[in-house]
Amino acid sequence: MKVQGCSNPGFSFTSKYKNATISIYNFVNTKCAPGQYEYQQFQDVLSRETPSKESEVRMLIPFLIKAGIINTDNVIRGGSRIRQLNVNSTFFTNEGKCFVEFLIIEQNKDKLIESQQNIITSIYHKFGLIIYKHLILSEDQIYKDIYDYLQDYNTIDKYEFFLLTDCRSNDHLDKLNDYILNYRSGKIKKDDIEIVKNQNAYQYVISFLNQIGILDKDSSTGSYRLGTLIKEIGV
Structure with missing residues (x-):
């Protein structure tokens, strides 16, 4: 019996991608001039101005959109492909902003005592549920x-x-x-x-x-x- 899996982004919130998400967030909020960017142009700028490689950005951005972290209203598509991004104060959703701010705190989780780590994990899973609710509405x-x-x-x-x-x-x-x-x-x-x-x-x-x-x-x-x-x- 021959079976096939589904296409998938091959993505998870590893330390690398958590750091990349934080880097994009900081760049958008502190360094990037507001405006409309061609998607490839935005990838180029990010790979130059942040520690993230272009390949990481190319995988991360579409997933953050599906997960409700980047605002879909700021994405201009041609068919299913991302063509342009509007970078401004609404680039990250309110939920997305809270999630990234949480990731900044979560980076230091290992320095906390066990009970505090458990609280961090519990909060992370609550954000996970929010993200999942967006993913089940995706394509x-x-x-x-x-x-x-x-x-x-x-x-x-x-x-x-x-x-x-x-x-x-x-x-x-x-x-x-x-x-x-x-x-x-x-x-x-x-x-x-x-x-x-x-x-x-x-x-x-x-x-x-x-x-x-x-x-x-x-x-x-x-x-x-x-x-x-x-x-x-x-x-």
């Missing part, structure tokens, strides 16, 4: 699909993830329930499933959602379930 259907899937099946593992993404990509979500029941009963075995495209999708998407607190990992099975906060509040 990347996987974020909403995972939430809906876990509402129905409670947990998800690597092979179930690819059964889900393959059904989505081939417009066969009506077959998903049979696949999952057959997989969980052993009629479809792991060795029967061959991942032929976007093999890294599970690693990137699930790890990111775990990082921001949307998913919790079951250490005994390796599968994932919805985190406590999203169970309590929902989306």
Whole structure:
């Protein structure tokens, strides 16, 4: 059984990308002249004026837009492509400004005592829920699909993830329930499933959602379930 994953940005809030987000925020608010910039021009300026490489900026900016951190009203597109950016006081959303200010504090988390670190993690996960609410409204259907899937099946593992993404990509979500029941009963075995495209999708998407607190990992099975906060509040 050949299956394929979903396209994905291969992004997570590693220290590198947290620092890059802070650098962009500081640059926009202190050094960048307000105005309309061609997207490539903005990438060039950022790579010269901040520690971030152009490749990092190219990955980060689209994700920050999807996540509701950069204001979509400041983005001018040609089709689905970003063409220009309006850089001004509204470039970052109010939620985005709060998130980046929090990241500046979170950088020093390791210097705090355990109880303070736990508070920082709790706040980070609350921001994660805000970000996720934006992502499920984006064109990347996987974020909403995972939430809906876990509402129905409670947990998800690597092979179930690819059964889900393959059904989505081939417009066969009506077959998903049979696949999952057959997989969980052993009629479809792991060795029967061959991942032929976007093999890294599970690693990137699930790890990111775990990082921001949307998913919790079951250490005994390796599968994932919805985190406590999203169970309590929902989306």
